[in-house]
Amino acid sequence: MATPRESFKVELLPGTLDLLILKTLSLGSMHGYGIAQHIGRLSAAALQVEEGSLYPALQRLKLKGLVRAAWRITPTKRRARYYELTRAGKRQLAQEVSAFEQVVVAVRSVLRPA
Amino acid sequence: MATPRESFKVELLPGTLDLLILKTLSLGSMHGYGIAQHIGRLSAAALQVEEGSLYPALQRLKLKGLVRAAWRITPTKRRARYYELTRAGKRQLAQEVSAFEQVVVAVRSVLRPA
């Protein structure tokens, strides 16, 4: 039912969402909404995680076995799906952090040749 | 005519290709193949620009008025399409460099909270 739109705004550097989610979950289990809040807060609102990006991403991560999910009740009495890292998720996080830093170095080496 | 494949490997941080191309062209006009070589060389082969990504990207940049193109003959006697930045392209480059750095800062603020 979605109607046509003018353009398409990117709030994230594509390819970094999984990394941001995995890192957030490394601090402890959290529900989707909380993950988005956390990323927005830590980045001083520079990174906005849209719900339409977030929930599909969480499902992909679950399908890949990088996170586990369970329904729980929040301290504010709401039902929410809490996610936590699996062992494979922790490995993946370490790998993605490293890959991200390497790519940044590589891009910068083009932007500012030695 | 392309047949199905197993997976999909990302050689670049998606969203940075335009930036890399514009930066390369800021050093002087260059043809597509040369742009890819230049990016690969400066990044010590960390960034591989595939031809199937490169040529469509150049066409998009041209369509947006960020680059101009003209057929010329290379020093090695081959015909090649040389690209150069337009004024708008130079502005866009400055803007994208700045945006890239800001996103890196933002992502790092999530990866390594102060």
Add this chain to the structure above:
DNA sequence: ATCTATACATATTCTCTCTATGTATTGACA
């Protein structure tokens, strides 16, 4: 003569992210 590197280009597929929309519940406040 054949092979490698150079040089361009496109069709197709894939993946990710956004837009838009929907449901439901809690707590505040008028």
Add this chain to the structure above:
DNA sequence: TGTCAATACATAGAGAGAATATGTATAGAT
């Protein structure tokens, strides 16, 4: 009491960008 904002989940659809695979062509080296 009613309504509104914030919280919390989810999906369909569209759009964009990047890779895979393939094709053409030519210069120079072996």
